[in-house]
Amino acid sequence: MKRKIHLGQFLILALGAIAFLTLGFTLGRNTGEITPISIDAAADLIGLSFSPQEKDSMISNLNNQRNNLENLRKIKLENSLAPSLIFNPLPQGFYPSQEQKAQDWGLSKNVSLPEKENDIAYMPVHELAVLIQTKKISSERLTQIYLNRIKTYSDTLQCLITLMENSALEKARAMDKELAEGKYRGPLHGIPYGIKDLLAVTGTKTTWGAAPFKDQVIDETGTVVQKLDEAGGVLVGKFTLGALAMGDIWYGGVTKNPWNLNQGSSGSSAGSASAVSAGLVPFAIGTETLGSIVSPSTRNGVTGLRPTFGRVSRHGAMALSWSMDKIGPISRSAVDNAIVLSVINGMDEKDPFTISAAFNYSAKNEVKKLKVGYFKPFFEGDRPTLKNDLEVLKVLENQGIELHPLELKTSVNAAPIVSMLMVEGAAAFDELTRLNLDDQLVAQGRNAWPNLFRAARFIPAVEYVQMSRQRSLLIKEMHELMKGYDVIVTPSFAGQQLQITNLTGHPALCLPNGFSENGSPTSITLLANLFDEEKLIMLGRLIQENTDWQAKRPPLFDR
Numbered sequence: 081m082k083r084k085i086h087l088g089q090f091l092i093l094a095l096g097a098i099a100f101l102t103l104g105f106t107l108g109r110n111t112g113e114i115t116p117i118s119i120d121a122a123a124d125l126i127g128l129s130f131s132p133q134e135k136d137s138m139i140s141n142l143n144n145q146r147n148n149l150e151n152l153r154k155i156k157l158e159n160s161l162a163p164s165l166i167f168n169p170l171p172q173g174f175y176p177s178q179e180q181k182a183q184d185w186g187l188s189k190n191v192s193l194p195e196k197e198n199d200i201a202y203m204p205v206h207e208l209a210v211l212i213q214t215k216k217i218s219s220e221r222l223t224q225i226y227l228n229r230i231k232t233y234s235d236t237l238q239c240l241i242t243l244m245e246n247s248a249l250e251k252a253r254a255m256d257k258e259l260a261e262g263k264y265r266g267p268l269h270g271i272p273y274g275i276k277d278l279l280a281v282t283g284t285k286t287t288w289g290a291a292p293f294k295d296q297v298i299d300e301t302g303t304v305v306q307k308l309d310e311a312g313g314v315l316v317g318k319f320t321l322g323a324l325a326m327g328d329i330w331y332g333g334v335t336k337n338p339w340n341l342n343q344g345s346s347g348s349s350a351g352s353a354s355a356v357s358a359g360l361v362p363f364a365i366g367t368e369t370l371g372s373i374v375s376p377s378t379r380n381g382v383t384g385l386r387p388t389f390g391r392v393s394r395h396g397a398m399a400l401s402w403s404m405d406k407i408g409p410i411s412r413s414a415v416d417n418a419i420v421l422s423v424i425n426g427m428d429e430k431d432p433f434t435i436s437a438a439f440n441y442s443a444k445n446e447v448k449k450l451k452v453g454y455f456k457p458f459f460e461g462d463r464p465t466l467k468n469d470l471e472v473l474k475v476l477e478n479q480g481i482e483l484h485p486l487e488l489k490t491s492v493n494a495a496p497i498v499s500m501l502m503v504e505g506a507a508a509f510d511e512l513t514r515l516n517l518d519d520q521l522v523a524q525g526r527n528a529w530p531n532l533f534r535a536a537r538f539i540p541a542v543e544y545v546q547m548s549r550q551r552s553l554l555i556k557e558m559h560e561l562m563k564g565y566d567v568i569v570t571p572s573f574a575g576q577q578l579q580i581t582n583l584t585g586h587p588a589l590c591l592p593n594g595f596s597e598n599g600s601p602t603s604i605t606l607l608a609n610l611f612d613e614e615k616l617i618m619l620g621r622l623i624q625e626n627t628d629w630q631a632k633r634p635p636l637f638d639r
């Protein structure tokens with residue numbers, strides 16, 4: 081297996097997105113002659129200077145480049161078209177295991193059916209699966225419970241874009257019929273779920289949470305949704321996301337946090353996390369580029385899994401950053417997320433970024449054999465969530481886990497490399513900027529997409545490649561650090577770990593660890609080496625079986 085080239089993403093379009101190379105070309109129109117003065121102005125933006133002779137020599141080349149860029153822009157590129165240079169997070173000499181074994185979830189053999197529907201609604205997937213399999217509840221009844229809750233609470237939470245009631249009930253009845261005939265597809269058989277509305281589903285709108293696309297219909301179904309359908313899942317709705325996968329502000333409002341309706345759900349998987357937290361679905365699909373699973377999972381007090389980059393196909397999903405986007409589950413427990421990951425995992429010829437890798441979880445594996453580290457400096461000082469973070473370490477020690485202190489040190493500063501996301505996002509939504517469609521987005525602040533996409537056009541293609549080279553170094557250094565441990569425990573937002581691990585493609589499990597003084601949920605994050613998600617699940621399960629943080633319910637929705 082050869083390592084794929086990852087020196088750059090979409091270099092031609094990145095070049096096209098750079099205003100300093102167009103020199104006098106204001107988005108979408110030629111404004112006049114390229115002169116030494118315009119070269120000076122452009123050079124100031126990137127911290128360079130050129131002699132009079134150098135500027136004079138450049139002019140003819142720059143005119144040619146501007147003409148080329150104008151010709152490039154005549155060709156319309158769909159958001160789904162990936163660049164020809166493929167990012168691959170595998171460090172030299174590292175290849176994930178290909179040996180797929182049978183999964184052993186260690187599910188209870190007997191689960192009691194609660195009398196109250198709200199108690200049923202808040203049950204985790206791994207318990208609902210037993211109820212379905214033992215026919216203590218039908219998929220149709222379970223689906224109707226969630227549909228009723230969605231219709232009751234989704235307006236309050238502003239978390240729903242499309243309710244799929246008819247198709248959901250039809251699928252649920254089909255799953256009940258199959259079960260009656262002796263066919264059982266697995267733990268997701270008949271289990272309702274929702275998706276973030278950047279995943280396409282035939283026959284539905286796919287709005288990306290943004291006004292310019294609120295009536296968009298994409299005539300295909302994303303690979304993740306297809307796999308969940310084949311596993312017996314019942315899709316009940318498409319939930320909100322912050323416009324174009326940022327934050328919790330979308331064209332219809334602000335998605336709410338069920339624990340505090342005066343607060344947004346965070347994002348960008350805002351609707352998915354809010355819906356799980358409020359008991360509208362037992363699990364939902366989210367995506368993360370730079371915190372969009374971790375942040376809303378924290379805010380809403382649910383459990384989110386960000387898989388290794390390349391493990392899950394993104395076919396049928398909106399592209400924001402081809403080299404950073406990842407799809408993963410949000411649910412009530414680590415085990416639930418593992419069950420979902422086992423279904424959506426795998427290579428997909430429709431997504432050239434996917435990497436073949438086994439996902440082997442077994443409840444029989446001994447969690448106490450894991451070598452567990454923790455970023456010691458992040459558990460010191462005077463942070464608001466420090467007490468809750470330290471409590472997680474105490475739980476692990478009480479369960480016989482030996483904790484090894486270490487520090488997160490790299491020779492590369494991750495913050496500047498995050499500009500790769502901005503360049504790729506600006507390329508993905510090139511026409512949004514050039515045609516002034518970005519004026520239709522609700523969020524228009526300094527740190528909102530319209531402004532960020534405009535500014536990204538001034539990032540030189542040369543510097544983009546340099547970022548990619550530094551990213552290769554970051555991947556190597558993080559691999560060396562991570563391979564000494566099975567799992568590393570870290571506060572979710574301390575230091576640069578969230579930026580670094582999203583750039584390097586490492587998996588993360590974000591799980592609740594209590595509440596702040598004002599009653600807001602807090603979280604802890606577990607990190608593992610590339611394609612070692614089963615170790616995250618092992619340790620996450622240990623924590624959750626010995627605490628009740630994930631079982632807490634927002635009072636306004638526990639009825």
